[in-house]
Amino acid sequence: MNDPVTWAVVGTGAIARRFCSDMRHSRGSRVVAVASRDAARARRLAGAVGPGVKGDTLDAVLADPAVRAVYVASPTARHREHALAALAAGKSVLVEKPLAASAGEATEMAEAAARAGLLCMEAMWMRFTPGLRAAKRLIDGGRIGEPRALDAHLSYPNAFDPKSRLFDPALGGGAHLDLGVYPLSLAFHLLGSPSEVAQTAVRAPNGVPVAGGLVLAYPRAVATLGFGFLSEGPNDAAVSGSAGRLRLRAPFLCPPSLSLKTWAPSPPVRAGDQPDDVSIPLARKGLRGALPALKALARPMRERPIPTLYVGSGLQYQVDHFADLLGAGKQDSDVMPIAQSIEILAILDRFSETLSDPR
Template sequence: MPVTLPRPRLLDPASVPALRWGVIGTGIAGPFVSALHRRTTQRAVAVVARDQAKTEAFAREHGIGTVHRSVSALIEDPQVDVVYVATPHPLHHAQALEAVAAGKHVLVEKPIAMSAAEAREITDAGRAAGVLVQEAMWTRYLPQSDVIRQVLADGLLGDVRLVRADFGFVFPFDADHRLWNAELGGGALLDAGVYPISFASSVLGPPDSVTAVGSLAPTGVDERADLLLPSGGATALASTSLVARLPVTASVMGSQARLDVWSPFFGPTGLTLTSGSATAEETSTWRDQTFDRLNEGLAHQAVHLAAYVGEGRLESPVHPHAELVSIMATIDEARRQLIAAG
């Protein structure tokens, strides 16, 4: 009899506190706010960004009542419960710390910071202030991720031996663009590599060591990287690139079965569990049919954050602070090795 995949355990968006969100940045924030308003009881009530005209247009598009003229004004707004930091990577640290100091819960876009040291400072500050700090690694909160956690907890794969994950795309070189500019937090590892590294961590935990190979762009940022991450008796292989179109899939391989996450693995897609012998394979599949559009899956992380706030938590139980710091430490070491190799 073939092994079947468990069903995801879903949170009812109406069962969590309806929080008021302040949004810093209007780029990547667009799909998130759309999902927030379409699929949850959460509401964005204030926004701030560098370009005032674009910010006002963003507010009109999403029905946001208040446009602030400074980040500090938004953070200090008494109508804001949660601050969503959706600015470029190098700004995350200072803006998250300011929000925490003001007593606000904070959701920080990935990567949470530019280094493990910065990530630790943010999470330590949140704990000291008694507010929730969460990275916007939306993958952790998708229904398929709950299925994966159940599969691992139930031992359906046997002993996990190998994890593979990748995220890479081709982006034309432009020294001034944030992806290629070191001062703007450029490089494949920080922008895309955080996804496969986080996936590997979610299955195996922190690696025992980090071995990275790849290449640098003329601006000195990593344009591609392949990481070997052993952990206990298993190994993870994580790849990222700005110069190659990778399949954007993930797999967990064990002694009894293999679990494949469909592309793009970081968004709501589907799963295939393959078991049986090499000559008589049996498969079980599960497809995420929760929403019509991929980006609407961003709503899940907001619902979970609100639930955690309601429970009085200071960190996500499926993406705890220690793991956030560990993932950033892996990226730190991979970047160090690539730069040293030239």
């Protein structure tokens, strides 16, 4: 087993507190410091984490030789600044999603990590949860045949407030960066890079996207993705293939279970093929007439449930992966490559540019 990784957390918001809580479930990593512009707030969170945890300004925490890795949990607009500072101090960094406010900023972070010989990874925690790992294994193992379609939606209601970080473009606000990055990353993880992308959105009065959709085209598949702040969405996902369908129960970020339905692959349809039977079935009366509806009700029971239980809220699984990478001396992740984080942000950049004109 590798030596435990000692962490500093940059930020004191909700995601930083969740990270500190889930670290209790990690295989050995532990938080030793909390950094914030407000040292008093950093000390309060540090005290809640446990005795001996340091709370101070970012400069003071980064100068501490006891810190080996840094989790950047500040607002998106400050990810670049804080990640570059940590890398300059010789610390590897795990950066909360999205990796940066733009693909250009993310590229700068990747180049700085490469020059320093350090690890920089986006904290796309869903890719490391038990449910997503199981789904990836099933799909890559051919259990649903060739993937043909992905449908995923993530939406939680948030009332418009121009002062909130969720709606302030200067802080990296917008549903596309806060929520849309998840289904987009899911599509890349399960289907790879698309050949074409189409997008649409609903915007707040200040022009920030509050809901939207993306359609990703592949040579033999399509991904239909939705996200937003307007309402509570189904927040699940489904992957359909030539020989089956896999559902990721809500929330698909960390699904408590999957369900699998398989069938024999359909034979290819050749040009000129015509069905032999063109008869019309006779109408059925009474209970027999309700058979189609009863069969439809029974369809979900044909799906095999696959429990994928997790502990905590699931953030610790990415930490364990990060620790394994450090122990192996690796500077990139095979599960969340930084090049893919940049490619995803490039799509979100174009999404934002398309929406920047209020006409």
